[in-house]
Amino acid sequence: MRIDLLVEGYVDATVASRLLAHCDHETGTTYGKQGWNYIAQKINAFDKSLGASGLLTLVDFMDTGAACPGALVQEWLPRPAAAHIFRLVVREIESWILADRRGVADFLGISIVKIPSNPEMIADPKQAMINLARGARSKALREAMVPRSGQAASEGPLYSTELARFIIDHWDPEVAQENSPSLARCIVRLNQLHNV
Template identity: 40%
Template sequence: MIFRIAVREVESWIIADKEGIAEFLNVAVANFTDLPDNISDPKQFIFKVIRHKCRNKKYKEMLPLRGQAIGIEYNPQIVSFITNNWNIENAMNKSPSLKRAIQCFASRLSSI
């Protein structure tokens, strides 16, 4: 069994592909950092970008309403991004923790 944990939240690995997430949300790449593993709360970081930079209603519906952790469209939109847009190579270049996780998985698979 292999057990790996993103540095803080899996969202740090998602936003590590800053070009992809920026294009997906239709915002400037400059809204994202080259050091996603250093963001203390990556999910809140995504919410902040959506709240202040996104114009599209479907992304605004990713934001949590009072008393909720995530909005109704959060999971569907994140899954859509990962499935259709996320570039793992770009993400690995910006996230040392993701790179280590992928290398660990690859080494385990090659030993099977």
């Protein structure tokens, strides 16, 4: 099935496309990439305009500031179209990426014991990823992903590019879902779309 994407940013789009390929779907058009506020404002319009394609919407739960995922889904989109999968990533997209512990460890050239076994419990998964990158074996990877000292940037200059490269070439959703219940639920729903 062809499935369009409504996502917060570039890394989210890369994860979503990788998930679609993993579940034997085709990636359609990518919308959004303007943060969670854009999605909050537009999600109903996208839902109502679904045509032959499905739609996968991903929002980092921690970005919304909401107290309960279920309540947020009810507030934003209480009755989604059958071919619209609206998933809250617990806590943010880096949680799903870190859930492939072996993949991340090999990518960064660090011990797997340094990768948290329950990434959905990390308070700030993106910061955790950056902190792990500080110990990367490759100097080029450290310089790409870690913010330079004395600069206000929260991430390195090529953080998203390097993370996307990992997702495309190495990230294994099948393994990752074992350490991320919210990712596992997303994969189940994507597989169910084959019957819609």
